[in-house]
Amino acid sequence: MFTYLLRRLIVMVPTLLVISFLVFAIIQAPPGDYLSTYMAELQSQGEAVDQAKIDFLRHQYGLDRSFLEQYAVWVGNLVQGDLGYSFEYGLPVNQVVGDRLALTIVVSVATIAFIWLVSFPIGIYSAVRQYSVGDYALTFLGFLGLATPSFLLALVLLYFANVKFGISIGGLMDPSFADAPWSWAKARSVLAHLWVPVIVIGTSGTAGMIRRLRANLLDELQKQYVVTGRAKGLSPAKLLWKYPLRMALNPFIADIGGLLPEVVSGAVIVSVVLSLPTTGPMLLDALRSQDMYLAGSFLMFLALLTVVGMFLSDLALAVLDPRIRLGAAATK
Amino acid sequence: MRSMPISLIPFCSPTLRPRSRPIARASLTFVAALLAGLIQSGTSSAQSYSDAPMFADKVASGDLPPVSQRLPEHPAIADMSEAGRYGGELDMLMASAKDTRMMVVYSYARLVGYDRDFKIVADICESYDVEDGRIFTFHLRKGMRWSDGKPFDAEDFRYYWEDVANNHDLSPTGPPSVLMVDGEAPKVEFPDKYTVRYSWSKPNADFLPALAGTTPLYIYRPSHYLKKFHAKYANADELAEKVKEAEQPSWAALHNRRDNMYKNDNPKQPTLDPWMLMTKPPSDRFVFERNPFYYRVDPRGRQLPYIDRVVFDIVDSKLIPAKVGAGEVTLQARNLRFDNYTFLKDGETRGDYRVRLWTSGSGSQVALYPNLNTNDEVWRKILRDVRFRRALSLGIDRHEINQVIYYGLAHESGNTVLPQSPLFDAGYANAWAGFDIDQANRLLDEMGLDKRDDAGIRLLPDGRTADILVESAGESTEESDVLELIRDSWAQLGIRLYVKPSQREVFRNRIFAGDSVMAVWTGLDDGIPTAETAPVEFAPTSQQQLQWPKWGQYRETMGESGTAADMPVAAQLLDLLQQWRDAETDETRTAIWQQMLRIYSDQVFVIGTVNSVPQPVVAKDFLHNLPETAVYNWEPGAQFGVYKPDTFWLDESATATAATN
Numbered sequence: 001m002f003t004y005l006l007r008r009l010i011v012m013v014p015t016l017l018v019i020s021f022l023v024f025a026i027i028q029a030p031p032g033d034y035l036s037t038y039m040a041e042l043q044s045q046g047e048a049v050d051q052a053k054i055d056f057l058r059h060q061y062g063l064d065r066s067f068l069e070q071y072a073v074w075v076g077n078l079v080q081g082d083l084g085y086s087f088e089y090g091l092p093v094n095q096v097v098g099d100r101l102a103l104t105i106v107v108s109v110a111t112i113a114f115i116w117l118v119s120f121p122i123g124i125y126s127a128v129r130q131y132s133v134g135d136y137a138l139t140f141l142g143f144l145g146l147a148t149p150s151f152l153l154a155l156v157l158l159y160f161a162n163v164k165f166g167i168s169i170g171g172l173m174d175p176s177f178a179d180a181p182w183s184w185a186k187a188r189s190v191l192a193h194l195w196v197p198v199i200v201i202g203t204s205g206t207a208g209m210i211r212r213l214r215a216n217l218l219d220e221l222q223k224q225y226v227v228t229g230r231a232k233g234l235s236p237a238k239l240l241w242k243y244p245l246r247m248a249l250n251p252f253i254a255d256i257g258g259l260l261p262e263v264v265s266g267a268v269i270v271s272v273v274l275s276l277p278t279t280g281p282m283l284l285d286a287l288r289s290q291d292m293y294l295a296g297s298f299l300m301f302l303a304l305l306t307v308v309g310m311f312l313s314d315l316a317l318a319v320l321d322p323r324i325r326l327g328a329a330a331t332k
Numbered sequence: 333m334r335s336m337p338i339s340l341i342p343f344c345s346p347t348l349r350p351r352s353r354p355i356a357r358a359s360l361t362f363v364a365a366l367l368a369g370l371i372q373s374g375t376s377s378a379q380s381y382s383d384a385p386m387f388a389d390k391v392a393s394g395d396l397p398p399v400s401q402r403l404p405e406h407p408a409i410a411d412m413s414e415a416g417r418y419g420g421e422l423d424m425l426m427a428s429a430k431d432t433r434m435m436v437v438y439s440y441a442r443l444v445g446y447d448r449d450f451k452i453v454a455d456i457c458e459s460y461d462v463e464d465g466r467i468f469t470f471h472l473r474k475g476m477r478w479s480d481g482k483p484f485d486a487e488d489f490r491y492y493w494e495d496v497a498n499n500h501d502l503s504p505t506g507p508p509s510v511l512m513v514d515g516e517a518p519k520v521e522f523p524d525k526y527t528v529r530y531s532w533s534k535p536n537a538d539f540l541p542a543l544a545g546t547t548p549l550y551i552y553r554p555s556h557y558l559k560k561f562h563a564k565y566a567n568a569d570e571l572a573e574k575v576k577e578a579e580q581p582s583w584a585a586l587h588n589r590r591d592n593m594y595k596n597d598n599p600k601q602p603t604l605d606p607w608m609l610m611t612k613p614p615s616d617r618f619v620f621e622r623n624p625f626y627y628r629v630d631p632r633g634r635q636l637p638y639i640d641r642v643v644f645d646i647v648d649s650k651l652i653p654a655k656v657g658a659g660e661v662t663l664q665a666r667n668l669r670f671d672n673y674t675f676l677k678d679g680e681t682r683g684d685y686r687v688r689l690w691t692s693g694s695g696s697q698v699a700l701y702p703n704l705n706t707n708d709e710v711w712r713k714i715l716r717d718v719r720f721r722r723a724l725s726l727g728i729d730r731h732e733i734n735q736v737i738y739y740g741l742a743h744e745s746g747n748t749v750l751p752q753s754p755l756f757d758a759g760y761a762n763a764w765a766g767f768d769i770d771q772a773n774r775l776l777d778e779m780g781l782d783k784r785d786d787a788g789i790r791l792l793p794d795g796r797t798a799d800i801l802v803e804s805a806g807e808s809t810e811e812s813d814v815l816e817l818i819r820d821s822w823a824q825l826g827i828r829l830y831v832k833p834s835q836r837e838v839f840r841n842r843i844f845a846g847d848s849v850m851a852v853w854t855g856l857d858d859g860i861p862t863a864e865t866a867p868v869e870f871a872p873t874s875q876q877q878l879q880w881p882k883w884g885q886y887r888e889t890m891g892e893s894g895t896a897a898d899m900p901v902a903a904q905l906l907d908l909l910q911q912w913r914d915a916e917t918d919e920t921r922t923a924i925w926q927q928m929l930r931i932y933s934d935q936v937f938v939i940g941t942v943n944s945v946p947q948p949v950v951a952k953d954f955l956h957n958l959p960e961t962a963v964y965n966w967e968p969g970a971q972f973g974v975y976k977p978d979t980f981w982l983d984e985s986a987t988a989t990a991a992t993n
Binding site: 037056060090091092096158159168169170171272273285 | 402428429505511579581585613614615616617643645647648650654655658660837838840841927
């Protein structure tokens with residue numbers, strides 16, 4: 001067990017290193033750099049740009065160094081905890097990301113909670129009452145949510161919320177609360193705005209979860225021990241909850257690792273459409289303007305989240321499922 | 333008041349008893365004194381100023397000096413249709429945090445600025461003199477102050493010229509190019525505390541337009557604030573501390589970070605705008621509050637602006653029309669397009685606003701740019717033949733485009749100046765802008781492109797089919813819609829049109845390199861020039877001109893890159909531009925403009941489609957002093973700038989009810 005954990009921890013380091021290289025290479029891949037994008041933007045707005053000033057800035061920001069040199073500098077800083085400097089905002093990266101991270105976590109946690117709360121009972125119902133009208137109806141709804149483009153659903157719900165409930169369009173709270181300190185009124189405003197992004201981002205996640213839970217549970221319900229239990233007189237509820245469900249929970253736990261980064265960054269499109277003050281739109285802007293350090297450091301943060309999340313979910317799974325804990329020894 | 337003398341007349345009646353005459357005399361003198369007082373106050377009403385109730389507490393407690401000491405001796409008096417009331421908050425939406433600069437654009441407080449007729453007048457300066465077009469003297473307002481109360485005088489100009497523009501660390505490339513005439517730097521003098529003089533040996537026709545520009549040339553700085561960050565004035569150790577604290581590489585970098593009057597992202601930097609930034613970036617909501625030392629007053633002597641506070645909410649640009657339609661803004665035009673019009677009109681009653689339609693100031697909403705510098709030799713020869721360009725222009729059904737996409741509200745025209753410009757002539761707008769397939773086909777046949785393939789597509793001299801690949805920046809669905817209509821009409825000419833959407837930077841680089849044959853973009857940036865505007869858009873002066881990028885680059889880099897204009901007509905346009913610069917009288921300048929416009933339209937260097945497209949401007953019902961119709965243009969015009977938002981006012985009672993809803 002201990003060696004298993006240790007091995008997993010050690011593997012994380014080269015994984016992150018490879019990810020950092022790939023991230024950096026891809027961000028640098030488009031021709032030009034932050035300054036050429038900036039210059040093109042100024043020119044297309046009709047503002048004059050001094051080529052010499054750009055060259056001067058390029059030297060100042062270290063953008064005229066070779067690729068490997070820039071990469072080495074960046075990784076070196078990352079390891080020391082210095083996330084770098086954002087050209088676009090003119091501030092250190094952690095100041096730019098800081099505020100948005102809190103709201104991102106609120107949205108992500110709410111979405112994951114929504115996904116679990118919705119898919120859990122529906123999955124069980126679908127498995128237990130297989131091929132019933134309810135099963136078909138709920139599955140249909142789930143697939144509908146999966147098939148509808150999330151931004152379309154977002155816009156429809158946004159309009160509906162505004163016309164029927166008078167909630168201001170976009171954002172996570174009423175604009176007047178934007179810079180105000182936290183209060184009950186502000187929290188209520190956030191909750192009123194929260195349900196649209198949560199439903200939109202959550203709907204596609206629930207479909208997958210429902211089907212997985214249903215499939216796993218159906219597998220378990222076919223097994224011998226369930227028949228035995230029923231024969232021996234166990235109540236159907238206890239029969240369902242105590243044994244098969246524990247097995248079927250595997251995907252829930254396993255998915256934690258993948259779910260969090262997916263919800264944090266995979267919600268970029270919905271965040272952009274709904275204009276949420278989360279990290280998604282910030283990442284998109286940073287990538288568009290090739291704001292290297294902001295984009296790169298944030299992506300590395302996501303990579304770290306993913307890797308650590310995977311590790312934690314594997315750990316949880318090992319605790320939950322003895323088959324994994326005993327691993328190879330059991331099959332021998 | 334005025335009725336009082338009349339009511340006293342009965343006392344002056346001859347039927348009064350004698351002992352009331354002293355009373356009559358006294359009342360007469362009293363009346364005379366009153367009249368005299370009225371007359372006097374009428375002429376010097378400008379001398380008694382008043383300010384916003386917002387400052388009453390601060391003035392009472394002594395935090396702020398009284399308004400007469402906050403205004404310059406002779407403040408600028410605003411011209412307005414209805415005098416307004418103080419108070420209220422103006423909410424606007426912006427698409428990016430960088431748009432704090434829009435406050436500088438909308439405020440339009442410039443040393444000299446354009447008025448509503450697009451003539452340059454004194455604004456921040458009290459008056460200015462121009463001698464021979466080469467000696468510019470600005471007389472500043474005595475007693476004018478920055479937003480933090482410190483004086484605004486010639487020292488701020490001297491600081492800019494000597495310690496910023498000519499400081500090697502802060503400006504490694506020297507003063508801005510608009511200040512250099514043929515490489516000659518200006519002679520800058522400060523005859524006294526409130527006078528600034530810039531002189532050259534040759535005329536500099538770009539100087540005043542640059543000062544009046546939407547993105548202006550600033551020849552002054554808040555010297556008292558910036559001296560703290562300048563190595564020459566600040567204590568060396570303190571400066572080093574500040575540099576380290578701000579995590580900047582050098583004092584010059586720190587100074588440049590703090591000195592950003594246009595970008596307007598530093599709440600601590602003093603400003604001359606009517607509203608000053610209060611929120612420190614980064615933020616999703618920027619609040620601007622009234623500047624207590626603002627230099628303009630209304631005709632009744634009340635210090636402007638009327639509106640207490642302006643708020644910019646930063647929202648994704650695609651959501652802006654939706655939010656505006658839901659009634660969440662007080663005033664908005666930016667990021668609203670004509671195709672949002674029906675949606676916005678629909679929400680008028682629910683949102684308590686009204687949609688006005690202003691006119692876009694662009695020379696053409698969607699314009700095609702045949703690349704005369706393309707690398708493809710065959711295409712280059714064909715595009716340089718004026719008959720080809722004329723034929724393409726005749727092959728566009730502008731009426732159809734106008735009806736289908738703009739509901740007939742636009743103006744069908746070639747890429748030229750708008751009717752609002754004094755230089756307009758219907759001849760330019762209509763040159764080769766009709767829809768005449770027969771004539772177009774005739775021109776193409778005349779050119780030698782009379783061979784066609786089986787599908788009816790014309791063949792080029794080297795056997796290829798006439799397939800024009802129009803490159804676009806892929807940012808506008810409007811462009812694709814127009815191009816689809818053009819594709820159909822050009823098919824009748826035997827020319828196939830393909831559209832290649834790209835990304836803005838790639839799109840531009842391909843054009844500059846000559847890899848593209850034709851591009852689509854918006855037309856003239858300035859559709860409302862006057863004879864005093866430099867006709868730079870009509871001659872190859874910049875690489876950004878997509879029809880002749882290499883010739884433009886040649887001029888921009890003074891011959892270092894690009895190619896010299898090798899078409900006689902283009903050379904002629906350059907020559908005329910030089911003549912304009914050397915011209916001494918308005919008549920000569922107008923004549924040269926007319927000549928250039930005529931050649932430009934006749935040669936069809938850029939194929940325009942429609943212009944004067946309406947721009948929706950949404951304003952709440954309780955916003956006053958906003959023009960009903962106007963031209964909405966970036967340069968000149970500063971979108972709202974020339975209409976002076978400091979004169980806009982909100983109807984308090986209406987604002988109050990809106991706030992409670």
